Ligand SMILES: Nc1nc2c(c(=O)[nH]1)N(C=O)[C@@H](CNc1ccc(C(=O)N[C@@H](CCC(=O)O)C(=O)O)cc1)CN2
């Protein structure tokens with residue numbers, strides 16, 4: 001039911017000088033008229049203009065406030081909205097919300113204001129999601145992507161692709177429905193060209209997604225190596241802070257340590273792990289297990305070796321695991337006499353970057369930062385393409401949609417009946433629609449808006 005009036009506290013509770021209680025729905029003006037007394041009897045309500053006065057519960061003064069009425073449909077939700085600007089303490093905010101509820105409003109669900117903006121057609125689903133990204137973005141680059149999405153750039157692109165597929169579908173259907181009529185029929189070659197163009201556009205979009213996802217969630221970077229090679233020293237050097245305990249006792253780090261840092265505006269989620277080894281210590285053992293699972297899901301691995309020692313069995317196990325993964329190889333303790341089998345290492349890691357470092361002499365930290373930057377730019381994009389995909393939900397839908405387009409291309413190449421092509425193209429169209437919300441289920445809406453904060 002959309003006609004009921006919702007209310008919520010839309011600012012942090014008790015943390016600001018001023019707070020806002022917001023209502024949306026057809027009763028919101030009626031409700032505020034019962035609570036609010038203007039300071040000046042002569043003042044009149046003007047759309048989107050503050051009115052100054054007091055909130056009363058019967059005859060009890062609750063707070064001194066500024067109130068705005070906004071007339072439907074030119075509002076955030078497209079419904080009538082009232083915003084009460086009160087003092088930011090927890091008591092005035094909660095009291096005013098309570099009075100709104102007492103007079104007929106219902107407490108809003110998470111994200112319900114924005115959900116109404118979506119359901120009433122002011123914004124589409126991708127734009128609604130971008131509002132949450134805006135609030136949560138951790139870096140300038142993440143914020144830029146979100147604001148572009150709020151402006152509708154991604155949606156425009158998706159609609160464009162969908163439109164092209166719908167038009168193609170229409171032309172194909174003519175051939176299915178009226179095979180004997182003398183309408184100029186689309187050829188397999190034309191269908192194939194069209195689909196290939198679409199597949200390429202989807203591909204370009206997916207290329208932006210790696211960077212997009214990193215900017216949004218941070219590059220999950222895990223430092224691994226056998227005990228005592230200098231992993232925690234590296235963590236501290238990158239953070240420029242003595243975050244992790246460093247000692248000469250192997251097995252010092254027994255649990256994983258996670259911290260965020262930013263390299264040129266890109267968030268890095270850096271994880272220092274317990275040195276991976278066989279151990280009887282039960283706490284360290286659990287740490288080692290955790291290290292292994294972080295290792296498996298990392299976007300980037302920083303693999304540290306000790307240059308002053310010959311390779312051990314533990315190193316060999318890790319070398320095998322790191323090969324084939326995105327990784328930077330560090331040969332640490334380069335200030336000491338070198339005993340490591342360096343030619344063997346070079347051979348194992350022909351396509352990886354190897355950096356010689358000394359954590360105790362502060363050598364190589366900048367080279368590591370540059371290498372991380374390089375790893376980010378390499379697979380992603382530094383383009384200024386405004387429609388970046390950063391949301392995991394959108395990425396998955398574009399990938400699936402592209403699979404169907406590619407299936408349809410196969411069908412044209414094999415000259416299968418048009419119905420076969422149609423099935424996949426239709427599926428691709430529907431999947432893209434889930435991004436903008438043209439196709440949407442209530443489960444999907446609950447999932448998306450349920451992630452919002454209260455009052456949004
Ligand atoms: N006080 C307050 N500040 C806020 C918000 C809010 O809801 N209230 N916003 C909430 O996120 C953001 C601003 N977003 C908004 C988006 C659309 C409309 C709106 O009324 N749009 C109408 C009318 C436009 C016009 O007057 O020209 C429309 O699009 O038709 C308002 C705020 C950030 N600041």
Ligand SMILES: Nc1nc2c(ncn2[C@@H]2O[C@H](COP(=O)(O)OP(=O)(O)OP(=O)(O)O)[C@@H](O)[C@H]2O)c(=O)[nH]1
Pocket residue numbers: 225226227228229230231232233234245246247248249250251252253254273274275276332333334335336357358359360361
């Ligand atoms: N000479 C020298 N010593 C280093 C270097 N890097 C680290 N160390 C020393 O090596 C010892 C172990 O360093 P940590 O950073 O604790 O090593 P770790 O890999 O985190 O060890 P665990 O947590 O036990 O797995 C400490 O005594 C450090 O001071 C280096 O480049 N050269």
Ligand SMILES: [Mg+2]
Pocket residue numbers: 231232233244245252253272273274275
């Ligand atoms: Mg350590």
